[in-house]
Amino acid sequence: MKRLCLAVAALAISVAGSILSPADASATTWSVVPGESRIGFSGSHAGKAFKGTFERWQADITFDPANLSTAKATVSVALSSAKTGDITYDKTLPTVDWFDIAKSPSGVFETTAFRSVGGDKYEADGSLDVRGFKVPVKLAFEFKANGDTAKLTGKTQLKRLDFGIGKGSDAPGEWVSLDIPIDVSVSLKKS
Amino acid sequence: MNAIGNERYNAVAMTLHWLIALSIIALIAAGVWMVDAIKQPESRATAFQTYQLHKSLGLTVLVLSVLRLAWRLTYRAPPLPDGMSAFERFAAKSTHILFYALMIGMPLAGWAMVSASKFGLPTIVFGLFEWPHIAWIETIDNLETKAATEAVFKTAHKYMGYALGALLVLHVGAALKHHFVNRDGVLARMVPGIQARGSHNA
Numbered sequence: 556m557k558r559l560c561l562a563v564a565a566l567a568i569s570v571a572g573s574i575l576s577p578a579d580a581s582a583t584t585w586s587v588v589p590g591e592s593r594i595g596f597s598g599s600h601a602g603k604a605f606k607g608t609f610e611r612w613q614a615d616i617t618f619d620p621a622n623l624s625t626a627k628a629t630v631s632v633a634l635s636s637a638k639t640g641d642i643t644y645d646k647t648l649p650t651v652d653w654f655d656i657a658k659s660p661s662g663v664f665e666t667t668a669f670r671s672v673g674g675d676k677y678e679a680d681g682s683l684d685v686r687g688f689k690v691p692v693k694l695a696f697e698f699k700a701n702g703d704t705a706k707l708t709g710k711t712q713l714k715r716l717d718f719g720i721g722k723g724s725d726a727p728g729e730w731v732s733l734d735i736p737i738d739v740s741v742s743l744k745k746s
Numbered sequence: 747m748n749a750i751g752n753e754r755y756n757a758v759a760m761t762l763h764w765l766i767a768l769s770i771i772a773l774i775a776a777g778v779w780m781v782d783a784i785k786q787p788e789s790r791a792t793a794f795q796t797y798q799l800h801k802s803l804g805l806t807v808l809v810l811s812v813l814r815l816a817w818r819l820t821y822r823a824p825p826l827p828d829g830m831s832a833f834e835r836f837a838a839k840s841t842h843i844l845f846y847a848l849m850i851g852m853p854l855a856g857w858a859m860v861s862a863s864k865f866g867l868p869t870i871v872f873g874l875f876e877w878p879h880i881a882w883i884e885t886i887d888n889l890e891t892k893a894a895t896e897a898v899f900k901t902a903h904k905y906m907g908y909a910l911g912a913l914l915v916l917h918v919g920a921a922l923k924h925h926f927v928n929r930d931g932v933l934a935r936m937v938p939g940i941q942a943r944g945s946h947n948a
Binding site for chain 2: 600603642643646647650651652724730
């Protein structure tokens with residue numbers, strides 16, 4: 556009986572502990588407002604600038620400016636949903652030498668650490684996994700909370716050859732720029 | 747003066763002839779310009795778009811030429827004027843056969859080289875629908891073999907282009923000679939709205 560009481564007490568303490576632990580107490584999870592959010596990419600081809608967006612992606616975001624140690628974001632992007640407005644580009648991007656969507660349908664960005672760089676500005680370290688190449692990526696962003704909603708805007712720059720993208724067609728970057736800037740603009744609401 | 751009466755090519759033949767003729771002239775002009783322009787940074791973007799247009803127009807010529815050949819094999823063309831020598835008849839006939847060979851062979855070579863290109867760029871006909879690559883060429887696994895295949899068709903396309911240009915000069919020259927020197931109505935058979943010079947046939 557005494558042992559049972561002890562066991563119950565221990566269980567109660569551990570449950571309470573996990574509910575009340577600082578990590579969970581301050582964790583704020585956000586869900587993306589699809590119509591007001593975009594992940595864009597840009598670059599140049601044959602000397603002409605292009606811009607595109609990924610039309611399908613999803614993100615799990617836990618972020619509280621007051622407690623960055625608990626912040627975490629995982630973003631999964633459907634590579635087949637890349638649209639540039641140019642049908643020739645859009646039909647080329649899914650092919651073997653570019654996104655190779657048959658083998659790797661999505662790109663996944665996963666954060667490892669966040670830090671504040673002053674005001675509403677932050678940096679997230681993470682890794683981006685595309686086509687089986689996992690590369691460290693730093694996302695600089697601004698996070699403006701307004702009650703139950705927030706706006707996140709950020710950017711980073713990727714090198715397409717890090718992921719083997721377009722390596723067979725244009726490794727020297729003679730046609731398609733090697734640097735591909737990424738811009739994100741995401742509306743969030745507390746979930 | 748050997749007027750040939752008023753027998754002319756029919757509307758189908760004239761339409762196909764002139765659509766193909768204008769396309770070929772545009773294709774040669776675009777082709778000659780773009781192969782150098784694509785190498786210059788300042789004209790590269792325009793040249794890239796020109797390549798896409800060239801592919802669309804070339805395929806148009808391929809389709810129209812196959813239709814035209816089918817027409818030509820099922821309908822009798824108007825006879826040549828009586829006064830032409832055996833050599834002239836041979837020259838006229840050979841030129842026309844060569845034209846058909848190039849009008850069909852040249853776009854096929856272009857299609858083959860596009861299919862073998864390492865860029866794998868799709869062909870979107872006038873931005874409307876996708877024209878497939880030639881499967882057995884597109885799927886060549888060995889990259890060196892694929893590059894060599896592209897080079898062969900590229901060379902073929904180029905020399906067919908030179909031949910087509912030369913043939914065009916011959917063809918136009920002969921048509922003008924018939925019209926202005928022989929005055930035998932040959933040109934009028936294919937040009938809507940003009941009459942044979944020296945002929946009063948309506």
